[in-house]
Each structure stands twice: as structure tokens, then as C-alpha cells.
Amino acid sequence: MANLTGTLAQLRNERRQAQLQVEKLDEAILVIEKLLGQRGKRTAGSGVRRVLSPAAKRRISQAQKARWAKFRAQRKAAA
Numbered sequence: 001m002a003n004l005t006g007t008l009a010q011l012r013n014e015r016r017q018a019q020l021q022v023e024k025l026d027e028a029i030l031v032i033e034k035l036l037g038q039r040g041k042r043t044a045g046s047g048v049r050r051v052l053s054p055a056a057k058r059r060i061s062q063a064q065k066a067r068w069a070k071f072r073a074q075r076k077a078a079a
Contacts, residue, residue, distance in 0.1 A: 052060070
């Protein structure tokens, strides 16, 4: 049991160090993005989400409904 406890403590320490390194990398990325003027233009999964206006959401919704209606009409015509 003592061996597992030591291993667990070591793994937690390594995780802590890795987390600190990731935070430093994030800070470096933010600095470079600010210099390039690309703040907010991050890759998928980075936690930054675009904010859409209600009008934009409505347009997107209507366009998607029109695409589905076209798809269903083609499928119905083929059958």
C-alpha cells in the first residue's frame, strides 16, 4: 500500500507541474495573439465562443429549415 501511495503522490505532482506548464503556454499564446491582433480567433475547443444576435440566430435557423425542407422534398420526389 505504501508503494501505491507514493506513486499516487508522484502522479499528482507531475499533473500539477503539467498544469502549470499548460497555463504558461496559454499565457504565451494570448500574448502572441494580442500582438497579431487575433484576440478571440482561437481554434475549436478553446473555450471562446462567438456571441450571435437574436436576428443572426433566426436567420441561421430559417436557412437550416429551408435546407431540410429542400432535402425532404427531393427525397419525397424520388420515392
